[in-house]
């Protein structure tokens with residue numbers, strides 16, 4: 001996105017924790033991150049569900065938008081950029097080059113409305129960057145094939161392990177390899193809760209702490225029942241192993257049944273309880289699961305404590321290797337979105 005070219009017009013659908021952090025890094029902390037300066041963006045639309053939407057074809061005043069949403073909890077009624085446009089309308093009608101889809105994941109709605117937002121943007125020949133797992137978990141191949149037909153990109157680095165390079169690494173570092181299996185600890189909330197239960201804290205108490213620290217949702221059921229993990233392993237299986245599965249196909253278990261005694265007995269036996277996601281090739285099929293397992297202390301997943309994640313990738317040519325992230329924050333997720341924006345063709 002060189003300085004001779006026109007700025008890339010961006011539409012944000014969803015402007016919660018992640019959207020605001022992306023904007024904060026690019027607009028409020030601009031001077032601190034010189035390697036992002038090659039991004040030349042004009043944000044022409046920001047759509048939320050209940051906090052108002054902003055549209056300005058000449059570029060929204062993003063700093064003002066950030067202050068309003070933080071100070072007032074919504075965009076100001078006096079902001080001349082304020083409109084009542086909804087997500088799908090904005091995607092279908094506004095003039096933009098890239099859709100940044102950061103709305104909420106819904107398993108019950110099978111990835112909607114994010115899936116329709118992404119599908120419609122790609123059909124219009126617009127690039128899409130998303131951290132929302134829904135579209136890639138429910139319709140990965142349809143969306144990649146739409147992107148291919150229309151000569152645009154569908155990028156989703158932050159859907160798994162926040163911004164830690166997983167899909168980027170596979171694209172650039174595993175050429176010629178067939179990925180035969182992936183496995184790991186991919187859900188921060190459950191790993192945090194299980195770690196705290198080993199210290200004697202109840203599941204309910206540990207969930208409250210995770211909510212206070214900001215990585216567990218107000219409604220933690222998606223995490224505790226294994227749905228978030230099932231969405232992540234579906235994205236990995238679809239994107240890295242050519243599977244066509246959805247979270248509903250994953251052999252899934254959560255941690256709601258675990259007691260403090262279970263967690264502590266595992267520790268006494270030299271093990272740790274972990275919610276393990278895995279996808280493995282079985283002939284032409286890929287079988288994916290999310291299961292509660294007792295991991296031996298020497299296993300590479302055992303040291304991953306609290307909100308950390310780890311992923312092991314197995315291939316036909318390269319020995320199994322792991323990618324790990326420790327103590328992720330919103331910066332990690334926002335960075336994945338920024339990396340995707342910087343990876344789009346000029």
Ligand SMILES: NC(=O)c1ccc[n+]([C@@H]2O[C@H](COP(=O)([O-])OP(=O)(O)OC[C@H]3O[C@@H](n4cnc5c(N)ncnc54)[C@H](OP(=O)(O)O)[C@@H]3O)[C@@H](O)[C@H]2O)c1
Pocket residue numbers: 013014015016017018019047048049050051052086087102103104105113131132133158159162329330333
């Ligand atoms: N937080 C993380 O660290 C993290 C990590 C990896 C992936 N993700 C994924 O990234 C996405 C965004 O996460 P977040 O933490 O920013 O979520 P969030 O704080 O809950 O924000 C979600 C945003 O989406 C908007 N929204 C919801 N439904 C919408 C609709 N139908 N049309 C338009 N806007 C809609 C919400 O509007 P209102 O504010 O009006 O409700 C809000 O602005 C999620 O899919 C999440 O799973 C998050």
